[in-house]
Amino acid sequence: MPLPSDRIGKRYPPLLYAVGREKVREYAQAVGETNPLHLDLEAAHGAGHADLVAPPMFAVVYCSGAFMGALFDPELEIDFAHLVHGSQRFEWGPLVIAGDEITTVLEFKDTALRAGLRFDTFQSVSVNQRGETVSVGTWTNIIRGDQ
């Protein structure tokens, strides 16, 4: 299986995501969140937040555009028919609140062959409108060879 090793370190253009109140609510409902900070504006206000609080895992939503841009990069030659999500890590900074504008930069960090499987690792760094890093994500995909 060819490895795009010469693309390690490639960074993709920053992608801006505007966090909408109803998107936060929709995501919270889809994952079964019950914490009112994600669902109830009065509860969020009561806890001192300007709007609904995004669940930490909402990071996958504001990162997805940047991540998809890399997945569809022809230089990485990703075989979608054999792609699975291997592992995922997030480290979080300040909370993301509806109304925030989050800019994500994605970098292709590594590609390696292990036991016939290709492991690709990407890193996302997401920053809010005040320049605070709200999350750093490590995304590992596994691509199986032809079988």
Add this chain to the structure above:
Amino acid sequence: MSSPKVGDEVQLRVTPDRYVTVRYAGASGDFNPIHVDEEFAQQVGLPGRILHGLWSMAQVARALEPLTGGDPSALRSLSVSFRGMGRLEQEIVVSGAVTDLQDGVASVRLDAVQGATKLIKGAIATVRAD
């Protein structure tokens, strides 16, 4: 349980309903047909539509709520490896325990299982423990 101690345990039981992958696809933007199209999933050799791994990871995050005291900012990090494929309409049990407490940060180790299938094994979370 807002100040975690070593040995504290958490557990979350959740049964994904028949349409959860459709709602999650809309919410997350991940419309991979293996999650939403029964016929397509079977054509590529799966037993049927499977759960999004990141939905299952979100359940692991939710299981930590008793340790964060309902403050989402207390969850500092979460790291998971995806194993077996998650199915619809079968109960998932997320369970974990605090394994370490250092400098005001609790480390929690968790697994998510569905019947005999391990969906996520050895997840590690760090939670602020004020």
